[in-house]
Amino acid sequence: MNEKNAHIAELIRDFTEKTVIFYDDLENMPVVPHVGKDTLDRVSAMTVPEKGRELDTVYREFLNDIFSSVSLSQHPRSFSCVPSTMSLLSWMGDVMTNAVNPHASCKLNAPTVDRIEKILIKWMCSLAGYPQGSGGLFVSGGSIANLTALTAARDTKLTFEERPKAVVYVSAQTHSSVAKGLHIIGFSNDQIHIINTDRSFRMDTSELLREVEKDIKDGKKPFAVVASTGTTNTGSVDPLYEISDICHKYNMWMHVDGAYGASALLSKTHGSELAGIELSDSLSWDAHKWMCQTYGCSVVLVRNRTQLVNSFAAHPEYLKDAEASPEAVEFWDLGPELTRPARGLKLWLTLQVLGSDEMGHVIDHGCDLASFAEKYICQKEGFEIISPAKLGIVNFRYAPTSTLSEEARDRINHEAAAELTKSGYAQVFTTELCGHKVIRLCTIHPETTEKDITETIDRLELLCKR
Numbered sequence: 001m002n003e004k005n006a007h008i009a010e011l012i013r014d015f016t017e018k019t020v021i022f023y024d025d026l027e028n029m030p031v032v033p034h035v036g037k038d039t040l041d042r043v044s045a046m047t048v049p050e051k052g053r054e055l056d057t058v059y060r061e062f063l064n065d066i067f068s069s070v071s072l073s074q075h076p077r078s079f080s081c082v083p084s085t086m087s088l089l090s091w092m093g094d095v096m097t098n099a100v101n102p103h104a105s106c107k108l109n110a111p112t113v114d115r116i117e118k119i120l121i122k123w124m125c126s127l128a129g130y131p132q133g134s135g136g137l138f139v140s141g142g143s144i145a146n147l148t149a150l151t152a153a154r155d156t157k158l159t160f161e162e163r164p165k166a167v168v169y170v171s172a173q174t175h176s177s178v179a180k181g182l183h184i185i186g187f188s189n190d191q192i193h194i195i196n197t198d199r200s201f202r203m204d205t206s207e208l209l210r211e212v213e214k215d216i217k218d219g220k221k222p223f224a225v226v227a228s229t230g231t232t233n234t235g236s237v238d239p240l241y242e243i244s245d246i247c248h249k250y251n252m253w254m255h256v257d258g259a260y261g262a263s264a265l266l267s268k269t270h271g272s273e274l275a276g277i278e279l280s281d282s283l284s285w286d287a288h289k290w291m292c293q294t295y296g297c298s299v300v301l302v303r304n305r306t307q308l309v310n311s312f313a314a315h316p317e318y319l320k321d322a323e324a325s326p327e328a329v330e331f332w333d334l335g336p337e338l339t340r341p342a343r344g345l346k347l348w349l350t351l352q353v354l355g356s357d358e359m360g361h362v363i364d365h366g367c368d369l370a371s372f373a374e375k376y377i378c379q380k381e382g383f384e385i386i387s388p389a390k391l392g393i394v395n396f397r398y399a400p401t402s403t404l405s406e407e408a409r410d411r412i413n414h415e416a417a418a419e420l421t422k423s424g425y426a427q428v429f430t431t432e433l434c435g436h437k438v439i440r441l442c443t444i445h446p447e448t449t450e451k452d453i454t455e456t457i458d459r460l461e462l463l464c465k466r
């Protein structure tokens with residue numbers, strides 16, 4: 001080993017050891033660290049140097065200044081957004097994959113890696129109930145998965161001339177990445193029709209049907225419906241069978257945004273809550289949300305792989321030598337990226353070691369904890385449940401039957417969540433449901449305990465009632 005590389009190896013060993021020790025003690029760390037002004041000032045003053053600097057100095061800057069300020073979404077008391085459930089196994093897979101740096105876009109460059117990602121895609125397609133001929137691609141996240149699927153929907157269902165008249169339906173609870181993706185692929189806000197949800201935050205399919213029929217009468221061209229299995233706010237699952245019937249009747253594409261909830265397919269107890277997902281044309285599914293992966297691990301699946309090929313395949317002359325054959329379908333034919341990392345390998349490593357049953361238990365644990373939290377909140381005076389536990393998410397608020405105005409209630413809930421987060425004990429965010437600010441807990445971390453939940457709720461209660 002040459003001296004320079006030996007030094008790199010030494011620091012990587014040091015980092016590995018520190019990381020494992022850090023994770024061993026994670027529950028005692030503040031979820032959101034305090035970031036001192038001096039640290040921010042130091043980082044703001046950094047520039048790209050003309051001449052290289054000492055590796056040890058740069059390494060220490062990473063540890064002390066750059067990483068020390070990061071909120072720990074993988075902390076067992078991170079309940080905000082969609083917390084990270086990352087396993088150290090995924091991190092190990094990440095480290096190993098990045099070290100080898102496979103160009104995972106075509107068979108020729110990394111045949112075994114290509115094979116592994118295809119096995120995973122096939123396995124996920126079969127969990128979703130997709131038929132022969134289905135397929136997909138690992139992408140960086142749910143946003144890109146949604147964009148990729150909706151591009152295929154557009155190209156399958158619309159001619160170029162029909163695009164200005166096209167309409168796509170989402171619910172009032174659909175994730176914002178869907179509208180973002182639709183804008184990127186050329187649709188305006190006017191072409192995205194938002195359907196209200198029922199009391200369980202599920203798309204109102206009577207309204208959907210009425211809207212589709214009205215739009216057809218008005219000379220528009222409905223082409224797609226985006227359903228969700230596990231909305232970000234409440235974990236609600238849209239009525240998939242009814243949406244599929246409407247899509248069939250009017251020749252529309254049915255996309256399911258399962259970025260958050262599709263992992264529930266792994267659970268023997270909760271998988272059936274996603275029944276009907278098998279009827280969709282495409283599905284987004286983030287392994288970096290509920291399948292213990294570090295970020296950048298998601299799949300887009302389609303029931304007919306050719307539809308992705310039709311949208312994305314290109315055969316430039318400089319890639320001809322890399323194609324296994326002129327007819328071969330490579331990963332670069334299935335999505336927007338050419339060069340891509342082997343995002344599936346860390347998932348492979350994790351699944352090989354844990355097994356899919358264990359992953360199912362992770363889902364069950366998250367769902368059980370949300371139900372436990374709901375029951376505990378129900379015993380607290382002055383609190384009300386706004387959305388009951390569903391796929392690991394529960395929403396509630398402090399709303400005492402006093403003369404408090406709505407504004408005051410919103411402020412109290414918001415401030416309590418912010419104060420708790422600031423304390424470092426847990427990270428909790430509010431969201432808005434039924435016109436109210438509500439406190440949202442997403443309880444999916446596999447190492448979160450019932451005590452973490454009761455202590456978090458007790459602290460919120462104290463803050464609300466102070």
Ligand SMILES: Cc1ncc(COP(=O)(O)O)c(C=O)c1O
Binds near residue numbers: 082177
């Ligand atoms: C339902 C849903 N869809 C899409 C996304 C976007 O996924 P990503 O952040 O991986 O791009 C999220 C993120 O939380 C989500 O909850």
